[in-house]
Amino acid sequence: xxxxxxxxxxxxxxxxxxxxxxxxxxxxxxxxxxxxxxxxxxxxxxxxxxxxxxxxxxxxxxxxxxxxxxxxxxxxxxxxxxxxxxxxxxxxxxxxxxxxxxxxxxxxxxxxxxxxxxxxxxxxxxxxxxxxxxxxxxxxxxxxxxxxxxxxxxxxxxxxxxxxxxxxxxxxxxxxxxxxxxxxxxxxxxxxxxxxxxxxxxxxxxxxxxxxxxxxxxxxxxxxxxxxxxxxxxxxxxxxxxxxxxxxxxxxxxxxxxxxxxxxxxxxxxxxxxxxxxxxxxxxxxxxxxxxxxxxxxxxxxxxxxxxxxxxxxxxxxxxxxxxxxxxxxxxxxxxxxxxxxxxxxxxxxxxxxxxxxxxxxxxxxxxxxxxxxxxxxxxxxxxxxxxxxxxxxxxxxxxxxxxxxxxxxxxxxxxxxxxxxxxxxxxxxxxxxxxxxxxxxxxxxxxxxxxxxxxxxxxxxxxxxxxxxxxxxxxxxxxxxxxxxxxxxxxxxxxxxxxxxxxxxxxxxxxxxxxxxxxxxxxxxxxxxxxxxxxxxxxxxxxxxxxxxxxxxxxxxxxxxxxxxxxxxxxxxxxxxxxxxxxxxxxxxxxxxxxxxxxxxxxxxxxxxxxxxxxxxxxxxxxxxxxxxxxxxxxxxxxxxxxxxxxxxxxxxxxxxxxxxxxxxxxxxxxxxxxxxxxxxxxxxxxxxxxxxxxxxxxxxxxxxxxxxxxxxxxxxxxxxxxxxxxxxxxxxxxxxxxxxxxxxxxxxxxxxxxxxxxxxxxxxxxxxxxxxxxxxxxxxxxxxxxxxxxxxxxxxxxxxxxxxxxxxxxxxxxxxxxxxxxxxxxxxxxxx
Numbered sequence: 075x076x077x078x079x080x081x082x083x084x085x086x087x088x089x090x091x092x093x094x095x096x097x098x099x100x101x102x103x104x105x106x107x108x109x110x111x112x113x114x115x116x117x118x119x120x121x122x123x124x125x126x127x128x129x130x131x132x133x134x135x136x137x138x139x140x141x142x143x144x145x146x147x148x149x150x151x152x153x154x155x156x157x158x159x160x161x162x163x164x165x166x167x168x169x170x171x172x173x174x175x176x177x178x179x180x181x182x183x184x185x186x187x188x189x190x191x192x193x194x195x196x197x198x199x200x201x202x203x204x205x206x207x208x209x210x211x212x213x214x215x216x217x218x219x220x221x222x223x224x225x226x227x228x229x230x231x232x233x234x235x236x237x238x239x240x241x242x243x244x245x246x247x248x249x250x251x252x253x254x255x256x257x258x259x260x261x262x263x264x265x266x267x268x269x270x271x272x273x274x275x276x277x278x279x280x281x282x283x284x285x286x287x288x289x290x291x292x293x294x295x296x297x298x299x300x301x302x303x304x305x306x307x308x309x310x311x312x313x314x315x316x317x318x319x320x321x322x323x324x325x326x327x328x329x330x331x332x333x334x335x336x337x338x339x340x341x342x343x344x345x346x347x348x349x350x351x352x353x354x355x356x357x358x359x360x361x362x363x364x365x366x367x368x369x370x371x372x373x374x375x376x377x378x379x380x381x382x383x384x385x386x387x388x389x390x391x392x393x394x395x396x397x398x399x400x401x402x403x404x405x406x407x408x409x410x411x412x413x414x415x416x417x418x419x420x421x422x423x424x425x426x427x428x429x430x431x432x433x434x435x436x437x438x439x440x441x442x443x444x445x446x447x448x449x450x451x452x453x454x455x456x457x458x459x460x461x462x463x464x465x466x467x468x469x470x471x472x473x474x475x476x477x478x479x480x481x482x483x484x485x486x487x488x489x490x491x492x493x494x495x496x497x498x499x500x501x502x503x504x505x506x507x508x509x510x511x512x513x514x515x516x517x518x519x520x521x522x523x524x525x526x527x528x529x530x531x532x533x534x535x536x537x538x539x540x541x542x543x544x545x546x547x548x549x550x551x552x553x554x555x556x557x558x559x560x561x562x563x564x565x566x567x568x569x570x571x572x573x574x575x576x577x578x579x580x581x582x583x584x585x586x587x588x589x590x591x592x593x594x595x596x597x598x599x600x601x602x603x604x605x606x607x608x609x610x611x612x613x614x615x616x617x618x619x620x621x622x623x624x625x626x627x628x629x630x631x632x633x634x635x636x637x638x639x640x641x642x643x644x645x646x647x648x649x650x651x652x653x654x655x656x657x658x659x660x661x662x663x664x665x666x667x668x669x670x671x672x673x674x675x676x677x678x679x680x681x682x683x684x685x686x687x688x689x690x691x692x693x694x695x696x697x698x699x700x701x702x703x704x705x706x707x708x709x710x711x712x713x714x715x716x717x718x719x720x721x722x723x724x725x726x727x728x729x730x731x732x733x734x735x736x737x738x739x740x741x742x743x744x745x746x747x748x749x750x751x752x753x754x755x756x757x758x759x760x761x762x763x764x765x766x767x768x769x770x771x772x773x774x775x776x777x778x779x780x781x782x783x784x785x786x787x788x789x790x791x792x793x794x795x796x797x798x799x800x801x802x803x804x805x806x807x808x809x810x811x812x813x814x815x816x817x818x819x820x821x822x823x824x825x826x827x828x829x830x831x832x833x834x835x836x837x838x839x840x841x842x843x844x845x846x847x848x849x850x851x852x853x854x855x856x857x858x859x860x861x862x863x864x865x866x867x868x869x870x871x872x873x874x875x876x877x878x879x880x881x882x883x884x885x886x887x888x889x890x891x892x893x894x895x896x897x898x899x900x901x902x903x904x905x906x907x908x
Contacts, residue, residue: 080462080493086695088115088440089688092495093270095177096121096168097152098192102225102252103286104181104209105148106259106715111266113436114688116177117492118152119459121168122452124481125156133451135427143724146431147716149449150423151441153491155460156453156481163479165191167460173200174463174494176273177266181209184219194281203497205269205279209262213285213861216837222761222819223286224735225252226742230754230821232290233297233829238670239310240659245744246752246823249669250656250728252736256713257293258286260680265860267687268510268536272864273497274694278506283861291840292859293676294826295528296559296566301826302841302854303565304558308670308826313373315643316524316672317563318555319362320369321376322645324402324654324666330385331402331666333654334392335643338362343395348379366555393640400646402666405728406721408652408711416635419711420718423448426487431723434715437708438685440692453483462491509537509865514690516540517590518571519599524644525628525675525706526600527567529682533596534570535858535868536687541594541883542573543587544876547895549577557900561846564899565853568873569844574884575877575894578609582892587611589889592619595699596686600628603638613701624689624699628682632705642706647674651710652717652728660732660743677713678706733794740786741765741797744823751806752823755813759783764816769800830856844872848900875899 086092093116097108105120112118138146155171158164169192172178178197180187187193187208194206208214211223226248229235235246265282273279296316300306313323315335321344322335336344338361345353353359358368365372380388385401392399403411409420409432419435425448435443460466460480474480516538518530534540554560574590577583588611591597597616599606606612606627613625627633630642645668648654653673654666682704693699720726733743739758747753757765759782766774774780774796779789786793801809806822813820824832830841842857858868877896884891 080491082493086692087442089267089692090114090116090270091695092493093117093177094175094494095119095179096171096175098178098180098182099209100181101255102148102716103255103259104179104262106256107209107262107266108152108179109148109150109715110260110263110684111177112151113438113441114263114267115440117494119171119455120149120152120154121159122154122156124158124478125452133427135429138429138431138719138724140720140724140726143431143719143726144716145449146423146719147433150433151446152449153455153459154450154452154483155456156483157456158479159190159192161479163474163477167464167480168192169197169200170464171459172197172204175201175204176270176494177205177207179207179209179262179266183222184208184210184214201279203273203277203279205266205273205282207262207266207282207284209258209284209286211286212834213288213838214283216834218834221814221817224756224819225254225286226735226754226756227819227821228254228286228290230744230823231287231829231832233294233301233824233826234290234670235754236823236825237308237310238667240312240662240665240667241310244659245661245746247657247659247667248732248743248754249653249673250658250730251653251713253669253673253713254286254290256715257677257680258284258289260684261289261860264532264680264684264687265862267684267691268860269862269864271687271691271694272508272510274691276502276505276508277497278502278864280862280864283863285838285859287834288838288840288859291829291835292856293671293673294856295524295671295676296562297671297826298830298856299562299565299853300558302830303849304562306558310670312668314366314369315645318366318559320365321372323373324645324649324668325377325380327380327385327388328383331649332380332385332388332399333402333645333649333668334397334399335645336397340397340641344392344397347391347395347397350379363555393637396641398641398643398646400649402649402654403652404655405652405714405717408650408714409718409722411650413631413635413637413707414711417632417705417708418443419708420722421446425449431719434712434718435708437681437705437712438688439703440685440688447487447489450487451483453481454485455488456480456482457485458488459491507864507866510862511536511538511690514538514596515594516596516598517594518542519597519601520545521600523600523675524567524672525678525682526598528676528679529626529628529686530571530598531567531569532679532683533686535860537865538596540571541590541879542568542571542874542876543590544573544575546575546577547877547897557848560899561848561853564873565844565846566855569855570869570871571874572879572883573874573876574880578611584610586884586889586891588616588619589887590883591616591623593887594620594623595690596624596626598626598628598682598686602641603629603633617699620699622693622697622699624686624693624702626682626686626689626702626704628678628704628706630705631707633703637707642674644672644674647706647710650707652714653710656728656730658730658732663730663732674706674710678704678709681709681712733790734787738787739783740790741793745798745801747804747806747809748802749805753801753806753809753820754823755818755820757819761818764818768812768816768818769797770803771796771800842868842870844870846872847875847898
């Protein structure tokens with residue numbers, strides 16, 4: 075039958091214009107990734123299960139339920155089609171839909187798509203250029219590939235939870251937002267946009283394999299060399315920054331809590347706001363090195379100082395003085411923040427029944443929020459999609475619905491499909507193996523801050539030639555407290571890059587940088603707003619010389635809004651973004667805790683990489699570059715996805731619940747074992763009986779207090795009174811072996827060293843040894859977490875020697891440069907230390 079007409083695609087205004095995605099994902103990780111694709115302009119069609127007869131919940135047309143609000147946060151701007159993939163006819167319908175799609179993404183366990191007949195090999199028969207993506211807990215191979223994976227499990231296994239604690243004697247703490255799910259979702263979007271760029275160039279599709287555990291391991295960045303090469307396993311350091319900054323951490327105020335990070339240049343202003351000028355002349359505190367050496371004394375002193383005033387006062391006055399300070403903010407309150415509202419990160423959308431809810435905005439600013447629409451009811455677009463793509467008529471749709479093959483829901487508010495832009499490139503077998511960004515030049519401005527350096531490293535992993543632009547020898551700022559920490563930051567954030575030196579304080583250095591920018595595809599910086607303008611490197615100047623340049627600017631709060639001029643560090647972003655308010659130790663639930671890795675900066679880095687890929691794809695459609703304004707705060711707010719409508723619209727109060735899963739499942743959390751280690755579990759209803767058997771107490775299964783999840787929540791104290799001591803019966807490894815044999819969701823809380831020695835991490839190649847100029851035996855880092863089937867294995871290229879590539883790069887681009895002083899990295903930092 076002839077397919078129905080689609081709506082013509084307008085001139086490309088979004089990176090994925092004309093792209094069609096079939097989304098088989100459920101729960102959080104996959105739907106969050108496909109949501110990002112929709113924000114980038116893709117047409118996303120959710121393929122959902124056919125509801126059992128009589129199981130559809132009655133919709134209250136006047137208000138949202140909590141479950142509906144969850145869906146609003148993850149499924150806006152997507153179509154919904156109900157197909158029974160377990161039926162032969164349903165499978166065939168999906169395969170024919172895939173013939174007219176560009177991407178198919180799923181987050182089933184390995185093997186499920188093959189059993190359903192919708193795996194990559196099956197779909198290639200219908201669409202040889204299809205791009206597929208499987209997002210799983212542990213990846214498509216390795217001994218743990220078929221194990222159940224939940225967010226707390228991968229958080230425990232990645233190494234970071236082990237040092238996210240109040241001190242060494244307290245329990246490890248899971249970040250209250252499911253970052254294992256969400257970060258894997260971001261990486262699936264990064265991998266898919268990269269695969270689209272590769273397909274546009276070669277005509278060939280490929281498979282993207284994303285593992286939640288791989289992603290979480292990779293986010294350890296500089297912690298990996300610290301642990302594996304230098305034997306410095308990260309310990310809980312709630313009052314010390316990753317680069318050794320002190321003072322740092324969360325402080326209780328007379329009302330509320332604040333997170334602060336005070337660098338050397340901010341220290342005098344902080345002392346003035348605190349009305350403690352004596353701190354500037356005290357030999358224990360007057361330099362960064364002194365404060366690091368006497369950090370316990372300083373923390374004790376500041377804990378009393380901060381208690382003298384409320385959190386709002388400290389935030390207002392310290393930030394006004396240029397000192398980083400963020401109030402620990404509740405989830406609902408995040409969306410009342412003036413910067414969130416000014417940046418369009420709080421958006422109201424309305425459904426076909428007139429119900430309105432608040433959802434998170436687009437942190438990359440590619441989409442037009444005025445066109446956003448609410449999620450569709452299950453199957454609301456089935457008839458429209460099958461009629462449009464496959465040409466099915468009314469009688470055939472009725473027959474399929476009657477046979478239980480499809481579900482056609484209420485189609486009110488349905489919008490037609492957009493025209494798909496079919497790739498013009500014919501497959502070239504000789505070019506099908508390669509990395510998506512081969513031939514792309516990226517300039518990375520000076521600094522090792524994770525927000526920028528990790529973003530550039532992700533682009534290098536995808537094949538870009540990343541050139542770091544360093545300050546000259548002698549201009550190093552804020553030196554590390556020791557050489558091992560410097561080497562760890564350098565190796566963990568800069569592998570696979572080159573390095574040049576340019577003194578931007580001189581005309582020669584500026585000319586050299588402008589020359590580089592004239593030949594580059596991307597320039598990434600994380601300077602505060604106004605810095606590049608003062609240097610004469612604003613986007614207007616750069617684009618006048620190279621209108622194809624993409625300038626990605628990463629700042630704490632963005633280039634607009636009332637907070638745009640304020641400084642930002644990771645722990646303040648964590649505090650302001652809502653996640654810290656629900657991240658606590660279950661033995662001390664009144665104290666908010668910072669996640670041990672700098673997820674404020676790392677989240678911004680992931681969004682910067684995704685946005686840059688999107689801009690590269692859009693440039694291929696429009697012919698010119700653009701400026702990207704990436705805010706760490708926006709990026710952190712984006713992680714609240716499904717929480718926004720639940721908190722703001724439904725009024726759900728998100729409070730710390732370290733012993734309950736996101737859906738209220740329990741038992742849940744960390745438990746001390748016989749060998750004084752910690753074991754993490756996540757027991758949903760499907761695992762309850764097996765859990766009781768593993769505990770050696772089958773009588774719990776039918777105990778009237780615990781037989782259902784609601785009853786277990788009602789009798790939570792009784793349950794944990796039994797479960798807590800039960801874990802002392804075995805060592806952590808014995809529990810893991812038992813859970814592994816029963817395929818129960820549980821894992822030992824690992825150190826970083828243990829995490830990278832885990833058989834699954836080894837099987838997935840997540841441990842990589844690089845050569846290093848300062849270390850004879852090399853240095854170990856985390857490997858790239860994205861597995862692209864068309865990409866060769868990553869070359870083990872170490873971090874560059876600062877400035878060592880200056881002459882070569884200048885020659886390649888036909889530029890003049892002055893001689894630069896090249897020193898091994900340790901010398902640069904040793905001589906800069908004060």
